[in-house]
Amino acid sequence: MDATQTPGLGSVSAPGRVAGADEGISTAELALAARNHGLPLEALRYDTTPPGLHYVLVHYDIPAVDQAAAAHWRLTVGGLVRRPLVLDPAALRARPAVTHRVTLECAGNGRARLQPRPVSQPWLLEAVGTADWTGVPLAGLLAEAGVREGAVEAVFTGADHGVERGVEQDYRRSLPLDVAADPARGVLVAYAMNGAPLPPQHGHPLRLVVPGWYGMASVKWLRDITVTDTPFTGFQQTVAYRYRQGPDDPGEPVDVVAPRALMIPPGFPDFMSRTRVVRPGPVPVTGRAWSGRAPVVRVEFSADGEQTWTDAEVTADPDRPWAWAAWRTTWTASPGAYRLAVRATDAAGRAQPLTAPWNRGGFGNNLVQRVEVLCLTPEDPGPAGSPG
């Protein structure tokens, strides 16, 4: 166990729950939505997502790490290794740098679209982002430390401290060694994002980046790596982040990202409903698609409420296997109300579902995106131009 049930904490830290059938979003869920943020969908236009537009999910608080604290930061590598390491950010920056472009997505993306709704961070669809992450390959650090026989996992501890369902803890997750120690999996101990030092909310000064896995694996504010001979049983591994159908179901672990395509909603929005408005004629529709399991090989677009689908043109960079692909199509709009949809399929044959895959934690809901659009008649006037 990585943590202890602390008497007294139960009064402020409740078990997980699922919202009632007609229960609106609660103030507690809203407070999480106000702290954590998604990618505004028009920001899918950027190949790499700037901080502030890239999604962020912080379990507890962003740790206070000023310049002096960053200089004194230590990453320890221990447990079942021959040569325990103590590394500081400067020592890591002095090593040969590796940069990977990686799309990260929160495992809870889509949770608030489930019925009934699991009560947690209420993502709709926007918990994603892509960045160039620079750092040192984890496989190299583990090789340097010398993993001993019998080791099965590496456990990663961040500095983010809090309580969750009664359990006080530092945020902590593990990876199997066949992921952590395999150079081909691309796992990084990163110190830079898009060429700049990590922003505070993205893990300054050091974080893990695990390509292809949901974001919970990419431990931020990383301070310890411990190699173990038994699978990790801590809260974030065996209580949270499981695909469960009920509270007593042990469930399956949440790991690799399911395929998803998102479109930039075309035209312009209504402020409050976010419904889109276009004028008649050809409307370019573009977006991104990704999957943690295998490359996206197909993106289909529908403008008729999912009666028919047409293939979009997909462009992927083979040198960036962990980054989203771009896709584009053209929709010829005529006056009326439409529901657009988009669906990705990966090379492993997995396609996005048209009904949401429910589970009690609200993980991995890759239901297709649907965008309501009104196409105005040609005679609808635009805005008058002058402020005079």
Added chain:
Amino acid sequence: MDATQTPGLGSVSAPGRVAGADEGISTAELALAARNHGLPLEALRYDTTPPGLHYVLVHYDIPAVDQAAAAHWRLTVGGLVRRPLVLDPAALRARPAVTHRVTLECAGNGRARLQPRPVSQPWLLEAVGTADWTGVPLAGLLAEAGVREGAVEAVFTGADHGVERGVEQDYRRSLPLDVAADPARGVLVAYAMNGAPLPPQHGHPLRLVVPGWYGMASVKWLRDITVTDTPFTGFQQTVAYRYRQGPDDPGEPVDVVAPRALMIPPGFPDFMSRTRVVRPGPVPVTGRAWSGRAPVVRVEFSADGEQTWTDAEVTADPDRPWAWAAWRTTWTASPGAYRLAVRATDAAGRAQPLTAPWNRGGFGNNLVQRVEVLCLTPEDPGPAGSPG
């Protein structure tokens, strides 16, 4: 009028409304909360707020302005002026640069704490941030253009395009000339934030920054300034951003920021409730306070449910009159449950209220912040340390 009621748009763009007594946060409100983001309260620790932690509110979509579009961006200054100007970002950067540290707050901050709740972007308390904004004084540009006799306002047009309550529009707001053209008011046409080019969501390549006013005045993606001889009657001036008691009340304009203090919630949080947990002993409590009308002269802290208040130590930088002040106090915690509160008073004698000032748009709700805290008993164990 700056815009026209467009037939057809009514089907996707509803009038403003107030939520029913027991109505939870709607999916539409949640979608706004997922796009726009607040300052995680622990980020009050930074003197200047990095992008991604600074609040952002975008009415419609972040305009697409890539490097080429930024180079071709033009800011026009016209209307009642002797010498109309056409400026590009490079021409502005070539002028002497001025940097002001400014605290910006959204006028809707606190809206979701109102009962009944106006339906719009559902801020709780976190719609604030402070940055060093660099640019060119607006007063100098207006002087160069030569404001003609009879002029009363300057109208600012951004590139953000959408529809709101049936009105299709570019986002547009005005300032009285006694604010816009007075060098002492510090209004800037800014091109940099914290020493870097404006991020897309903060107005790249050019924006207005109006110290002391709520954020709606600081028009982002600025492309036109028109000097007029009549007060502007556009949507964002006369329909939105009014303090109204009912739908037919013309109301008063929303302008200058009301005083507010916020604390960094002490200790560590529960993930879901965000309730704080501390251990017995002295607990430093720090935060920020600001007011658009006059400097904050007093910050009071209460740990007993607002029965008694003690003065915190307030530190303001007289050279940065538009930036928040820092405050600090120490609370000696003993086991039990507490409600902490903090209250600012400015030199104009305005203090934060203990009951929320309701209006139909949910503007200017500077109700005191309240933070629930559990202090554990000394025997409560902490987390076990080892991941083994």
